[in-house]
Amino acid sequence: MESIIVDASMATELPEPRVRAPELTGGEGWLNTDRPLALAELHGKVVVLDFWTYCCINCMHVLPDLKRLERKYGDALVVIGVHSAKFTNEGETSHIREAIGRHEIEHPVVNDRGFAIWHAYAVRAWPTLMVIDPEGYVVGGVSGEGHGDVLDEVVGEVIEEARARGTLDPRPLGLRRSALPAGGVLAYPGKVAVDEPSARLLIADSNHHRVLVATLDGRVTDVVGAGEPGTADGPLERARFNHPQGMAVVEDIVYVADTDNHRIRTIDLAGGVVGTLAGTGEQARGLGGRGGPALQTALSSPWDLVIADGVLFVAMAGPHQVWAFDADTRRIGPWAGTGREGRQDGSRWESAFAQPSGITASDDGRLYVADSETSSIRAIDRRTDAVETVVGLDLFEFGDVDGVGDEVRLQHPLGVTAWKGLLYVADTYNHKVKVLDPYTRRATTLAGSGRPDVFFEPGGVAVGLGWLWVADTNHHALKIVDLTTGAVRSVALSIS
Numbered sequence: 359m360e361s362i363i364v365d366a367s368m369a370t371e372l373p374e375p376r377v378r379a380p381e382l383t384g385g386e387g388w389l390n391t392d393r394p395l396a397l398a399e400l401h402g403k404v405v406v407l408d409f410w411t412y413c414c415i416n417c418m419h420v421l422p423d424l425k426r427l428e429r430k431y432g433d434a435l436v437v438i439g440v441h442s443a444k445f446t447n448e449g450e451t452s453h454i455r456e457a458i459g460r461h462e463i464e465h466p467v468v469n470d471r472g473f474a475i476w477h478a479y480a481v482r483a484w485p486t487l488m489v490i491d492p493e494g495y496v497v498g499g500v501s502g503e504g505h506g507d508v509l510d511e512v513v514g515e516v517i518e519e520a521r522a523r524g525t526l527d528p529r530p531l532g533l534r535r536s537a538l539p540a541g542g543v544l545a546y547p548g549k550v551a552v553d554e555p556s557a558r559l560l561i562a563d564s565n566h567h568r569v570l571v572a573t574l575d576g577r578v579t580d581v582v583g584a585g586e587p588g589t590a591d592g593p594l595e596r597a598r599f600n601h602p603q604g605m606a607v608v609e610d611i612v613y614v615a616d617t618d619n620h621r622i623r624t625i626d627l628a629g630g631v632v633g634t635l636a637g638t639g640e641q642a643r644g645l646g647g648r649g650g651p652a653l654q655t656a657l658s659s660p661w662d663l664v665i666a667d668g669v670l671f672v673a674m675a676g677p678h679q680v681w682a683f684d685a686d687t688r689r690i691g692p693w694a695g696t697g698r699e700g701r702q703d704g705s706r707w708e709s710a711f712a713q714p715s716g717i718t719a720s721d722d723g724r725l726y727v728a729d730s731e732t733s734s735i736r737a738i739d740r741r742t743d744a745v746e747t748v749v750g751l752d753l754f755e756f757g758d759v760d761g762v763g764d765e766v767r768l769q770h771p772l773g774v775t776a777w778k779g780l781l782y783v784a785d786t787y788n789h790k791v792k793v794l795d796p797y798t799r800r801a802t803t804l805a806g807s808g809r810p811d812v813f814f815e816p817g818g819v820a821v822g823l824g825w826l827w828v829a830d831t832n833h834h835a836l837k838i839v840d841l842t843t844g845a846v847r848s849v850a851l852s853i854s
Contacts, residue, residue: 376495379405379488382438384474387451389458391466392534395438397494402527403436404516405490406509409470409481411444412457413731413770413787415659415675415713416503417485419641421461422618423506427513428465433530434517439467442476444484445756445770447787447815455536456815456832460546460565464535489513492520492527504643543578543851544570547829549662549773550836551605551612552822559827560612561836561851562602562818569602569614569625570851574823576836578853582612582625582632589619589639590632597632599623604662604716604818606670613670615660622652622660622672622683622690636683636690645698647677649691657681657690662728662773662818666719666740673714673727680706680714680727680738694738694745701732701752702745709745711736712753716784716818720776726796728774728783733757733767735774735783737796748781748796758788758808763799768792773829777821784816784828791819791828791839805844812846813837 381397388394397405408424410417424437441457443449448457449471458467470476479488482501489497489512497516500509520526545565552559558579561570568583580594588598600618607613610628613635621637636652641659649655658676665671670683671693679695694706695714702710714736716728726748727736734750749766757767773784781794782804790806790813804826806813814832821827826839828846836849 379490379494379496380475380478382440382468382475384470384472384478385440385468386471387469389451389455389467389469390463390535394468395436395466397490399531400436400490401494402492402520402525403531404431404434404492404513404520404526406435406437406513407440407475407479407488407490408437409440409442409476409479409484409486409488411442411484412448412454412461413445413713414484418461418659419503419676420485420487420506421463423509424465426506427510430510431513431517432528434526434528435513436531437465439463439465440470440475441467442470442473442481442484444754445787447769447789453810453815453832458536460831462565466533466535489516491516492525542834543853544834544836546831546834547817547836548601548603548617548831549605549615549818550820550827550829551607552820552827553607554822555609557823558607559836560605560607561829562605562614564601564603564617564831567599567601569599569605569612570853571627572851576849576851578851580627581853587618589616589621589634591623591634592632594625594630594632597623603660604673606663606665608665613663613665615663615672617659617661617675620657620659620676622657622663622670642677645677646696647674647679647681647692649681649689652683652688652690655690661715662717664717664719664725666725671717671719671725673717675713675715675730678711678713680711680717680725699731699753701729701734701736701747701750703747704745706738706743706745709738716771716773716775718774718776718781720779720781720796722779724796726774726776726781728771730770730772730786733769733771735768735771735781735794735796749794749799749801756787758785758790760792760802761800766794766799766801768801773816773818775819775821775826782819782821782826784819786815786817786831789813789815791816791826804841805839805846
């Protein structure tokens with residue numbers, strides 16, 4: 359077939375002669391394979407290169423498409439992840455290994471920390487997918503998400519052409535893939551919530567696809583979810599989630615951001631049943647999002663939830679917005695952010711966010727958002743509808759700097775919670791918890807060394823009953839922090 363290059367908006371024919379695919383050299387380590395891979399070894403296979411960085415929500419959205427292709431085409435297709443890191447923290451091979459486990463990736467991945475393969479293929483954006491034919495020539499590429507059907511069509515045609523020409527080699531490569539990292543009671547917990555009236559902990563046990571309800575001493579009283587990914591309402595033990603994240607609690611009702619199902623679910627602890635509040639199960643596409651009746655409106659990676667003044671607010675990571683659910687009208691839709699990715703202050707209708715992943719409400723009438731891709735904490739005043747940045751600068755401005763105002767640097771924060779006039783931030787890629795005064799804009803480290811020892815990419819924080827509770831994601835652990843001393847200890851969870 360003709361060589362075609364496709365981006366998110368157009369297709370342009372490449373001139374002949376065909377372009378030989380550059381070799382996969384310059385990486386700093388291979389994962390999910392027992393050996394580095396070279397194009398010569400892949401002769402006879404259709405190869406899809408996935409240029410990604412593990413922070414990126416668009417890159418996450420591509421992974422289900424790749425899994426479908428791998429299952430459909432078997433040994434005729436080899437998918438290789440080329441991890442070209444955006445954030446400094448993401449460049450470490452050991453950290454990429456954890457991301458592979460978190461996202462349950464089964465194909466080989468090369469750490470392209472120095473962007474050698476990225477530049478060889480003239481890649482300009484995350485994610486980018488490149489197709490190579492069985493003779494080692496570039497067929498074309500596509501940037502962005504939502505191109506699964508196009509990719510499937512191209513891969514299918516290349517396979518059929520190669521089969522007809524006798525150049526397809528369907529034999530297995532015989533790769534020995536690494537065992538995916540796993541936890542014990544928890545597997546990559548994403549968020550934690552505390553219900554003070556009932557003295558209950560709620561833990562999003564994300565990679566076990568369930569929610570745990572526990573006492574403060576770690577005794578699990580309810581396991582909500584069957585432990586396998588899926589979408590099923592019904593009794594607690596039979597319900598199914600897919601990588602749940604943030605939660606909000608009102609009496610015996612727990613609201614859950616069922617992230618990879620693109621739904622908001624409810625857990626009725628008194629009635630013992632799980633239901634669906636919003637979302638169709640299909641991912642919303644396009645710039646921003648459109649609202650409507652909650653059960654008829656597509657969502658895109660809801661990541662965290664908070665209730666304020668009877669309204670359920672959603673950190674909707676996929677379209678870079680904050681959404682709101684109105685219980686009276688049973689409608690859901692965008693509430694802040696245009697859908698354009700960036701850091702833009704102003705009114706909530708003209709503001710821009712970048713992958714909001716944590717949200718909390720304070721007594722001062724504000725919502726605070728962990729705006730992960732801009733490494734910032736944003737404030738939305740519910741009385742004036744004004745959006746402003748508390749700390750953080752832009753998409754490629756990040757670091758680990760305590761201080762005041764514009765000198766503060768965070769690195770991809772995923773969690774934030776408000777308590778007694780202060781904000782506690784899961785400074786995820788700095789492996790720390792920080793305290794932030796939203797009015798003086800002073801940020802200081804409460805706990806964590808900056809290395810993945812005390813914490814390892816913590817994803818969620820909650821204050822309750824005198825403690826700060828932390829979902830220590832890559833350590834598969836729940837930890838508590840003394841709010842005065844910063845002392846940290848693990849909570850030993852037990853399921854009877």
